[in-house]
Amino acid sequence: DVCSSDLFPSHDMGVKLFKKFAALLSILLLVSGCANMSSGISVGNEFVKATEIQSVVDEILSARKSVDTSQMQLIEGKQLLRNQAQFAIIRILFDQIAIDKNLLITDSDVASRRDGIIMQIGGENQLDSALVSANLAKSTFSDYLRILIIVDQLTASFIQAGIPETLANQAVSQTLAETAKKLGVEVNPKYGKWNSESAAIEASDATDGAVTPLP
Numbered sequence: 001d002v003c004s005s006d007l008f009p010s011h012d013m014g015v016k017l018f019k020k021f022a023a024l025l026s027i028l029l030l031v032s033g034c035a036n037m038s039s040g041i042s043v044g045n046e047f048v049k050a051t052e053i054q055s056v057v058d059e060i061l062s063a064r065k066s067v068d069t070s071q072m073q074l075i076e077g078k079q080l081l082r083n084q085a086q087f088a089i090i091r092i093l094f095d096q097i098a099i100d101k102n103l104l105i106t107d108s109d110v111a112s113r114r115d116g117i118i119m120q121i122g123g124e125n126q127l128d129s130a131l132v133s134a135n136l137a138k139s140t141f142s143d144y145l146r147i148l149i150i151v152d153q154l155t156a157s158f159i160q161a162g163i164p165e166t167l168a169n170q171a172v173s174q175t176l177a178e179t180a181k182k183l184g185v186e187v188n189p190k191y192g193k194w195n196s197e198s199a200a201i202e203a204s205d206a207t208d209g210a211v212t213p214l215p
Contacts, residue, residue, distance in 0.1 A: 039186075039188050040053045040088070041053070041085050041088055041089055041186065041187050041191070042184075042185070042186045043092040043093060043096075043183050043184070043185050044092070044096070044183035046092050048085075048088045048092075050188060052088075053085050053191075054081070056084045056087075056137045056139065057080055057081055057084050059137040059138070059139060060084075060135060060136070061080075063128060063131065063132050064132050066128065067128055067129045068129070069132060069133075072133045073133075074135065075135055080135065081190075082191045082192050082203070083135060084137075085187065085188075085191040085192075085201055086191075086200060086201050087143075087144075089180075089185060089199075089201070090147060090176075091140075091146075091147060092183075093176055093179050094146075094151070094176070095146075095150075096179055096183060097150060097154065098150050101153075101154060103150055103153045103154065105146055105149050105150060109149050113145045113148060114141075114142075117130075117145075151172055154172050154175065155168045155169065155171075158171045158172070173199070176199045177198065180196060180199040185199075189204065
């Protein structure tokens with residue numbers, strides 16, 4: 001008999017099953033919360049782990065030990081961490097913009113841009129110092145060059161379309177923010193707060209964690 005009471009738990013059994021389910025759900029939420037704490041940033045369907053961002057920060061800090069930084073304006077701590085999380089986001093966004101706008105950036109373009117910068121800074125032997133001064137990691141230098149090329153091509157396309165040269169940079173920033181909104185950006189709170197209007201990570205508080213308020 002499909003209506004037999006044997007197929008339905010008693011009230012006491014139902015309570016036990018509910019408690020068991022509630023306990024299991026709380027465990028799943030706890031595990032999920034721990035996983036989220038290890039997340040870095042996400043842009044659309046692309047993710048960059050916190051460990052990847054920290055690895056770049058560690059590379060930058062290590063490189064600082066091998067050059068004279070006494071005359072450099074370097075960022076530290078949470079600001080450096082946020083800076084590299086922002087860089088990861090910008091890289092993904094500009095790659096998407098290049099796809100959307102049919103911009104072609106070749107390895108030859110990147111190599112040529114690199115040669116130009118090497119010439120500007122006075123030779124290959126000055127690169128390490130220049131990267132440290134710019135708070136850039138050597139491992140992300142090619143990504144940085146690619147971004148510069150995309151910005152140049154995008155700016156040129158806006159000017160060609162009739163946008164005044166003085167407003168071209170503003171158009172690039174607007175395109176960046178629109179792309180970020182379209183894809184969706186999520187940022188681990190340890191880096192700060194995502195501002196969708198400026199497409200930038202902002203400090204979580206005015207002191208940027210330098211001062212801990214009293215309870």
